[in-house]
Amino acid sequence: MEAIIKKRIKQVIKGDQDAFGEIIEIYKNSVYQLCYRMLGNRHEAEDMAQETFIRAYVNIKSFNQDRKFSTWLFRIATNLCIDRIRKKKPDYYLDAEVAGTEGLTMYSQLSSETQLPEKELESLELQETVQKEILKLPEKYRSAIILKYIEDLSLNEISEILDLPIGTVKTRIHRGREALRQQLRYV
Amino acid sequence: MCPEHIIELMHEYLDEEISPIKEKELREHLKSCKECETIFHELEKSIAYVKSISNLQAPEHFTANVLARLPKEKRKVLMGRWLKQHPFLAAASLFLVLMTGSVLSTWNQEREFSVSKQENLVVKNNTVIVPAGEVVKGDVIVRNGTLKIEGEVQGDVTVINGEQYLASAGHVTGDIEEINEVFDWIWYHIKKTAKEATELMERSDAK
Numbered sequence: 282m283e284a285i286i287k288k289r290i291k292q293v294i295k296g297d298q299d300a301f302g303e304i305i306e307i308y309k310n311s312v313y314q315l316c317y318r319m320l321g322n323r324h325e326a327e328d329m330a331q332e333t334f335i336r337a338y339v340n341i342k343s344f345n346q347d348r349k350f351s352t353w354l355f356r357i358a359t360n361l362c363i364d365r366i367r368k369k370k371p372d373y374y375l376d377a378e379v380a381g382t383e384g385l386t387m388y389s390q391l392s393s394e395t396q397l398p399e400k401e402l403e404s405l406e407l408q409e410t411v412q413k414e415i416l417k418l419p420e421k422y423r424s425a426i427i428l429k430y431i432e433d434l435s436l437n438e439i440s441e442i443l444d445l446p447i448g449t450v451k452t453r454i455h456r457g458r459e460a461l462r463q464q465l466r467y468v
Numbered sequence: 469m470c471p472e473h474i475i476e477l478m479h480e481y482l483d484e485e486i487s488p489i490k491e492k493e494l495r496e497h498l499k500s501c502k503e504c505e506t507i508f509h510e511l512e513k514s515i516a517y518v519k520s521i522s523n524l525q526a527p528e529h530f531t532a533n534v535l536a537r538l539p540k541e542k543r544k545v546l547m548g549r550w551l552k553q554h555p556f557l558a559a560a561s562l563f564l565v566l567m568t569g570s571v572l573s574t575w576n577q578e579r580e581f582s583v584s585k586q587e588n589l590v591v592k593n594n595t596v597i598v599p600a601g602e603v604v605k606g607d608v609i610v611r612n613g614t615l616k617i618e619g620e621v622q623g624d625v626t627v628i629n630g631e632q633y634l635a636s637a638g639h640v641t642g643d644i645e646e647i648n649e650v651f652d653w654i655w656y657h658i659k660k661t662a663k664e665a666t667e668l669m670e671r672s673d674a675k
Contacts, residue, residue, distance in 0.1 A: 313525070330526065431521070
C-alpha cells in the first residue's frame, strides 16, 4: 500500500493528475470523515476535504517522501478544520441542514433499498447523539479523540499530525474521554 | 473516595500502555470498588460509541470535483499518457512523419535526369527510346525524362516526373507506372516498402 502511494506521489510530482485521482480515491473517505466529525456539517466538511486534497496537490513537492503520506494529509485536514472552527463567523449555506435533521438525510440515504428495521433506526439516533457530543468537545480534545477513535491512529501518528508532544496528546485524549463519559453515560 | 491515580491507571489501560503490575492493581481495585467499576465501564462504553460511528463515506463525485478544481496539467504529461494509451497509433504516426520527410527530401533532390542501365536503351536529350525490334530485359526506370517504347520491355516500366509513350508496336510485359505528383511519389515509396517487406517475409518464410 505505502509502496503504491509512493509511486503515485512521484507521478503526481511530474504533474500527473490521474495518479492524484487514485490517491484521492484511497483517502477521500477518511479525510471527509475527519472533516465531518470536526465540523458537523456536510457542506463544510466536503469543502474542507476538497481543500485538503487541493493543498496537498499544490504543495506535494514539500512532502517528505520518507514520511507517511496519510500523516501529512491528515495534518493539512486537521489544520484546515481548526482554522475553520476558529473563524466560524457568518458563513451560511442556503441549503444547509437544520440542526437535528442530519438523521433524516442519513435515513433517506440508507433506506433507498429497504426499510430500516427499528434497531438500525435506533443506531442512527445513537450516531447522531455521539456526533453531537463530539462537537461539544473543545476543538483540541475533539481533534485528538477523532484521530484516535474514528481514524484509529496511534498516539505517535496523532502527535505528528497535531505537532504536539505525545504527553500532550495523551492528556487531551484523557480529558476528551472523560468529557464524553460524562455526556454519554446515560445513553 | 478512591485515589486519583486509579483514574490514571484507567487511562493508561485504555491507551494500551499499562504495565502488567499496574493492570493487576487496577483489576483488583475495580473488583472491590463499585464506583470505580462504573466509571471504567462508562469510559469503555463511550469509546465504543465513538468508534461505532466511524463509517462515513465521502459524497458522490468527490474525486471528480477535486480534480476539476486542480490547476491545469502539464502538456508533457498529457502527451506521455496519450502515447502510452495508443502505442500503435503513436508508432504509426511517427513512422509516417519520418517517412514523408525522407521521401520528400529525395523527391526534391532528384531533379536530374536518370535512367536505369540497360544496354539497348537509346538516350536522346532526356528522352529514352526502346528502339523498335529490340527487347529490353528487366525493369526500366526513367526519372525526369520521357520514355518512348517502340520495342518490347520484359519487366515493369516506371516514369517518374515525366511521360511515357507506348507505340502501337511497343510491348511491355510488366506494369506501366507514371509518377508526377508528390503524393504519387510517396505512394510509390510506400508500395515499394511494403513490397520489399513482404518479399523479405516470404524469403524468411521460405527459409
